[in-house]
Amino acid sequence: MSQDEAVISTNDDATACKRFAVQLGYWSDGYIQHFAKLGERKTPEINRGYYARVKGMHTLLDQFLAKTECNCQVVNLGAGFDSLFWLLKEESLAPKLFVEVDFASVTGRNCLLLRNRRKLQEAFSPDDGLKIEGSEAHSKHYHLLAVDLREVDTLERKLKEIGIDKSLPTVFITECVLIYMEPEHSAAIINWAGTNFKNAVFINYEQVNMQDRFGQVMIQNLRGRNCELLGANACPDLESHKQRFLSNNWDEAEVLDMMSIYNSLPIDDRARIERIEFLDEVDLLHQLLSHYCISWAVNDASQLGLSSISF
Numbered sequence: 001m002s003q004d005e006a007v008i009s010t011n012d013d014a015t016a017c018k019r020f021a022v023q024l025g026y027w028s029d030g031y032i033q034h035f036a037k038l039g040e041r042k043t044p045e046i047n048r049g050y051y052a053r054v055k056g057m058h059t060l061l062d063q064f065l066a067k068t069e070c071n072c073q074v075v076n077l078g079a080g081f082d083s084l085f086w087l088l089k090e091e092s093l094a095p096k097l098f099v100e101v102d103f104a105s106v107t108g109r110n111c112l113l114l115r116n117r118r119k120l121q122e123a124f125s126p127d128d129g130l131k132i133e134g135s136e137a138h139s140k141h142y143h144l145l146a147v148d149l150r151e152v153d154t155l156e157r158k159l160k161e162i163g164i165d166k167s168l169p170t171v172f173i174t175e176c177v178l179i180y181m182e183p184e185h186s187a188a189i190i191n192w193a194g195t196n197f198k199n200a201v202f203i204n205y206e207q208v209n210m211q212d213r214f215g216q217v218m219i220q221n222l223r224g225r226n227c228e229l230l231g232a233n234a235c236p237d238l239e240s241h242k243q244r245f246l247s248n249n250w251d252e253a254e255v256l257d258m259m260s261i262y263n264s265l266p267i268d269d270r271a272r273i274e275r276i277e278f279l280d281e282v283d284l285l286h287q288l289l290s291h292y293c294i295s296w297a298v299n300d301a302s303q304l305g306l307s308s309i310s311f
């Protein structure tokens, strides 16, 4: 398996984990079942970790959509089989433009699902003019683009072709994506977004602190899938996550590890999910969550109040 194939396969893992947690009732998602079959059982700490990841990303995104009243663009980079577009449509929170980007082999499979699943197509009215062509899909408000994110010029060109508006508030999402690229490539994307979008938020979920024993074990597991670079790609600590934004044309940046984010989520909801499965070794959850974080950055040239987006 090549390095890129190994990276691409991480999408299947992520979708299967989300499907499993949804099936157990951690959160609701009526679309994820169209993107993945129900796979093998995951451990309670993994399910809780995915709950924190999904809720954490939504907490920041929901504030951005509220501040901009959905008069905005969402660009989901390395989107895999994310069901976010359909969930936002269902909640009447769809932005003016929603773009998903991934490798052609992932978007090609996504196109097949889009072609074959009525439930996914129902999100598009005849007026939206959904067209599925090869490994890309286009409609009035939704685009699925095949781009290798290491080629920022191609990303820029394709976004221009679909009419991205650099002056409109835009949120970039990278959920477990940047770690699979060498640091110069992840910095190039962050820099391009920060340079070109002055009313924008960048929300990034990623590994951190991979140097200790637990982090090394996580890297070893991924090495089984040929991801030798993972350790070298990881930001060593929370501060370096922040600095990566600040040194790449973002005015403000924040970061929190996933344990802090888990603890910040609504107490009733946490109590609810903690009843779903018994977790014998709570330490395992703490160890796991301390190796992931959400970092986010803001450019708020028009003073829309984007700086106040937080946990």
Ligand code: SAM
Pocket: 007, 008, 009, 010, 011, 014, 015, 077, 078, 079, 080, 081, 082, 101, 102, 103, 106, 147, 148, 149, 150, 174, 175, 176, 177, 180, 181
């Ligand atoms: N963001 C999705 C989620 O959280 O469910 C998928 C996460 S999956 C772990 C990583 C995704 O990033 C995969 O779909 C992979 O193909 C994509 N990816 C990684 N490197 C990429 C690159 N250079 N160009 C395009 N996509 C990339």
